[in-house]
Amino acid sequence: MKAIVHIRPRSGVLDPQGQAVAGALKHMGFDEVLSARQGKIIELELGDDDEQAVRQRVQKMCEHLLANTVIEDFSISIEP
Amino acid sequence: MNAAVIVFPGSNCDRDAVCALRDHTAKSVHRVWHRDTDLPKVDLVLLPGGFSYGDYLRSGAIAARSPIMAAVQAHAKRGGLVVGICNGFQILTETHLLPGALMRNAGLKFLCKSTPLRIENADTPFTSAYDDHGETAIPIAHHDGNYFADEDTLDRLEGQGQIVFRYVNNPNGSSRDIAGITNKAGNVLGMMPHPERAVDPLTGETGGLAFFKSLAGAMA
């Protein structure tokens, strides 16, 4: 089973990297870009088939290491 | 009496910290490996600068989960002195010994330069040898030094005298120009500038001498 963790800056937290991306895109002529937020994706291969249990464990992994909840939000999606 | 400098894989200012403590506090200094679970009997624990675990995931995040950190937290809880410099500051926020987080510099680039600092609180074990509200200059060298905390936390830090150093010319976008803070009890300090690099007139930087003089006094 595979868990995909999406981590992104919390709303309200300044995201200078996202701002730079948006700025660059605008300079390149992609005028429709209003804003960009830059985060990261972590893919986990897990040796467990119980989706409920996996979700709980990955939630813990996020809280304890993968995300810093002072500045980041995360979401988890599970794939078979 | 004694100080311990914690060495993580990727620490690179550990030797500099050991030398500055040795030369300017006249204390014996232990190096402690991050996999150890116990600290020697010390008054001060210093988390040095560098790129622990390559700054992978987030600066300081993996080091904060090292075995030795439980002992560091216990030492802090007992009132022992803890100093985190640069990557050490990042590790202290990741362990929640200090509030807030260090984000990528506003300019997005690594920055190495001498920075003028204002001493906001000289009534701490780390700053007693500085002039209160005086200025000094200490170099920074970091990519992730942009201090962030929510407004309530920032107000609280200000109200309780926990902001110790402020940048005179904010180089990295830090909230309220914060360069260094303590915890509420005042025994744990995190700062982005590197006082251990500013202790020798031949290098042209001496703004860190008073920092180590303060520590020597506090450990006496």
Next chain:
Amino acid sequence: MSMQKDPASFEQAQALGLNEDEWGVILKRLGRTPNQTELGIFSVMWSEHCSYKSSRRHLRKLPTTGACVICGPGENAGVIDIGDGLACIFKMESHNHPSYIEPYQGAATGVGGIMRDVFTMGARPVALLNALRFGSPDHPKTRALVSGVVAGIGGYGNCVGVPTVSGETNFHAGYDGNILVNAMCVGIAEQDSIFYSAAKGAGNPVLYVGAKTGRDGIHGATMASAEFDDETEAKRPTVQVGDPFTEKRLIEACLELMQTNCIVAIQDMGAAGLTSSSIEMADKGGVGIDLDLDKVPQRETHMTPVEMMLSESQERMLIVLRPGKESEAQEIFERWELDVALIGKTTETGHMVLHHKGETVCDIPIAPLGDDAPNYDRPWVAPPTLPVINAGEIAPGDPAKALLSMVQSPDMASKRWIWEQYDRHVMADTLKASGGASDAAVVRVHDTNKALAMSSDCTPRYVLADPYEGGKQAVAECWRNLIASGASPMAVTDCLNFGNPERPDIMGQFVRAIDGMAEACRALDFPVVSGNVSLYNETAGTAIPPTPVIGGVGLIDDAATAMGFGGAVAGDTLILLGETTGWLGASLYLRDIEGREEGAPPPIDLEQERRTGMLVRTLIHGGQVHAVHDLSDGGLACAATDMALASRCGVHLMASDTLSDAAWFFGEDQGRYLIAVKKGAVDALLDQAQQAGVGAKVVGTMKGLDVVLGDAMPLALDLLSQKHENWLPAYMEDA
């Protein structure tokens, strides 16, 4: 025999860069057709990059011995004696091609590679330098290349925790299609703990340490031995990715292992990875080597023997151990969380034998790989002699206007935007670095009063105009920079960047530049102890300007006497040492102000150079000067402006009675220094110079807050500083 499976063809050999003669030698030596693995090994070992087949016979002309030399060229890096039982180990290397294709990783892995060359020999790296050449600022790729290369150099060096103390950055359209990224590393070791690559003795275990092997950079060495063409972009996957965190752990673990008595020989896996490291150790030790490729830690699945042998995955080392020391060594690496595996042993066969999945996939005699390596005497033609430009034919111009324009020209503008991205102070021994108002970087030898001075130099426009004089000048300028910092120059490393050696005009540049370097190194007692050659720096038939970069190291016995050009104070008298004829040929003034890239470059009188340098060193040691700056690009006016800006004090320079303003203020005669001295000390100093046979002339005074050139309009320091500082950030941020 399984070795005869998959026999290779001549066409395949050709595609890997081997010619018909080379193919013939392989067939003769093996007595059979090589298989794919064997062909791969021959092709990389005999590539230009590994075999120096075009350059070897010419490099022999360089002096490589001297009182301070412990180990000259031929090992991973050069070693010199710095007293007190300590040695300085250093080398410079190019990473040009990879940096053009993927600037961040190319530059980062260049830094990583040169550090491994130094710590492989037992030294702790203490300083990094770099010499960068980019295309014209107007070229559409330049901005992204600058940004990526600088981030890569910083990203790697900062993380490992070795200060990047100095660098040079030039822009010229001649590098539009081929940028140069040259990195130098300086380390310090105990003299009784220096490690070499000769794996003497059969039956010793071979240990693989560091990162896992992937398909990175396969045929990188071959790629560095060919011209760029339209397909180069398609070769992108060959670029390696660096991991400075692993490098840092490798440094600490290797230095720890070196404190034990475990090591027979050690090599980093650089270009041509496992192949060149294992063959070099076996060849130098006079032994054979057997490797079991199934034991090589692998990052990818289904890797073939040739992929493993040619992989240029970074941060890997190969170590031959004393028997019985396996577990002691493995324990150290495991503690640093590094991959470690015993992958073979040395043998008495003199052959390299490789096993893979139960079969022998390679069996080749090692000695011929070195002995029979091609060694070409490429045809060359002497470069044309350019006319000497008479300064009188150049319009005098307004020197103030010219100066203001030059301080903000791409080559002369402040590179603060670059060096502020480098950690210059980690290790806490940096006394003078970029921005530190010194002609050379100065790094203290840890826990001593001594310091090393270091500088990298080359003036490509001189080398292009006259390779022989230009080669001399690169060496002399480096020597001069060390002298001006208060050091005794000791030895150099070089990084020779040229175009396609199969073209006689390019080969002529190479040959003559080496002749000039050799003469200067001999005259200045400045031997070459290590180096690197990068050829084929050309795109679609256009070669780079010849760029032989010299990296020099000098010793300062008392770190407190290190000199710079930021210590002049108001009231000081400025004295110019050396001879001035007003040489404008091939000068920056002629190029940037008059728009003419013409004329013969300034010649160098090496005897005079030496005398003047020795006088400067005596003056510094005697505490007679406040500031010293050598004169180079932009001549007297630019040197005086540097001194004024760094000292935060204005300067008034007098015009010349005999020379035009352009020739006097901006001429680039060589072998000159500007010194600032107390007014009362002037007469004695002029006498001293006369006795030493060195020309000396009072040329101005430190005063006020303007730079004043003769009768020209004064230029405020603030204005000069602003223009000087603003060009690069404005250029980089104009995305």
